[in-house]
Amino acid sequence: MIVIYVRHSKDCSHKDDRYYRRCGCPLWAQYQFDCRQIQVSLKTRSWEKADLKAKKLQEELDARELGVVKPNDPITLRAAIETYLRHISDAKKQRAASTLRKPRRMMDLLLEYCEKQNPPILMLQSITPMLLEDWRASWKFKADSSSPQVHDACARAFFKWAYSMELLQRDPYAKLERYSSHDPQTLPLSVEAMKRILDSVNEVGLTPTERYNLRGLILCQRWSGLSIIDALTLGRNRLYPDNSIELYRTKTGEVVITALPAEVAEHMRMLSNGHAGYFWWDGVEKLDTIRQRYSTWLRLVFDHAGISRDIDGMALSHRFRDTFAVEFLQAGEGGRMEDLSKLLGHSSIRTTEKHYAAWTVGRRDRLRRIAEESFKLQQPIGLEVNSLGVKVQ
Numbered sequence: 001m002i003v004i005y006v007r008h009s010k011d012c013s014h015k016d017d018r019y020y021r022r023c024g025c026p027l028w029a030q031y032q033f034d035c036r037q038i039q040v041s042l043k044t045r046s047w048e049k050a051d052l053k054a055k056k057l058q059e060e061l062d063a064r065e066l067g068v069v070k071p072n073d074p075i076t077l078r079a080a081i082e083t084y085l086r087h088i089s090d091a092k093k094q095r096a097a098s099t100l101r102k103p104r105r106m107m108d109l110l111l112e113y114c115e116k117q118n119p120p121i122l123m124l125q126s127i128t129p130m131l132l133e134d135w136r137a138s139w140k141f142k143a144d145s146s147s148p149q150v151h152d153a154c155a156r157a158f159f160k161w162a163y164s165m166e167l168l169q170r171d172p173y174a175k176l177e178r179y180s181s182h183d184p185q186t187l188p189l190s191v192e193a194m195k196r197i198l199d200s201v202n203e204v205g206l207t208p209t210e211r212y213n214l215r216g217l218i219l220c221q222r223w224s225g226l227s228i229i230d231a232l233t234l235g236r237n238r239l240y241p242d243n244s245i246e247l248y249r250t251k252t253g254e255v256v257i258t259a260l261p262a263e264v265a266e267h268m269r270m271l272s273n274g275h276a277g278y279f280w281w282d283g284v285e286k287l288d289t290i291r292q293r294y295s296t297w298l299r300l301v302f303d304h305a306g307i308s309r310d311i312d313g314m315a316l317s318h319r320f321r322d323t324f325a326v327e328f329l330q331a332g333e334g335g336r337m338e339d340l341s342k343l344l345g346h347s348s349i350r351t352t353e354k355h356y357a358a359w360t361v362g363r364r365d366r367l368r369r370i371a372e373e374s375f376k377l378q379q380p381i382g383l384e385v386n387s388l389g390v391k392v393q
């Protein structure tokens, strides 16, 4: 319940009566919010205006309590966030629940920050660019972490959505500067580090079967470039007797086939789990659960091997994929980016370039050679030009 009261000036003759209606001193409201006593100026000296403002505030508090959204009514931040998370989980239902973890975490942080303000900010439309700037300044991340960009993107996406859904007249986040993004981290493992990791699998208290399965996963990721979840759910029928392996079917229906070293393929064939159709997955366990189980083991292994896992926002298993990618680009004359893009299952070669362009060796050399080969086959017409650009007859 909201109580309106007067904050009398020092020399007001009615200062003993908090509810005196006719002295014209500033009016304030007082109410309980989540076990806190909130006192907020109503920014008026008129009881009539104060009543209206208090009524509106009460509606906001009720809306937060009930979570009801009436069409065309201002929406509470809480209700907007719930709707948003439902909306994106629907749009992403083809994908792992883990892709929702960051948006959810960011929304929790935003809600917490807004409700902690004095007075608490309950309505979506009450959020100002200034508040968001302060909120961002309160984020705590390691200096070199990629998280600020990721979290910035999550928050930005929410307000963009709210604006496009016409829950907001303008997007308060749009005014905030983007966090400068540095290059995505790519951290391939050296041969020596890979060896230490594989050795450490034996040293972290896993059962023999767990060890065998984990080692198999590491080898599979390292030599196929599959993501952890794609590897864990890989079907046995995708590994052919000649050790070639079918990685994906792309959107165009094209099948991507590569090969595994014989030892890796053999190791995988000997894996046992509760399902005849898969190498790792038993067909029952939740995908998030199996991924987390293996990720936990990998943390133990990295720690035991003395390899830093202090890389915010990056899955350890991704480093095997990175290793595959970088080795692919650097082996021999160097693999082609287009091929790597297909092997990694990227939908666009730009993603591949963004992550791995820096690791291409001999790329310039190869283009130069191709160009030179091509020139040999072309007629040298038009090259008889002197230094002034005039064609020599």
Ligand SMILES: [Zn+2]
Residues within 6 Å of the ligand: 006, 007, 008, 009, 012, 013, 014, 015, 023, 024, 025
């Ligand atoms: Zn007064």
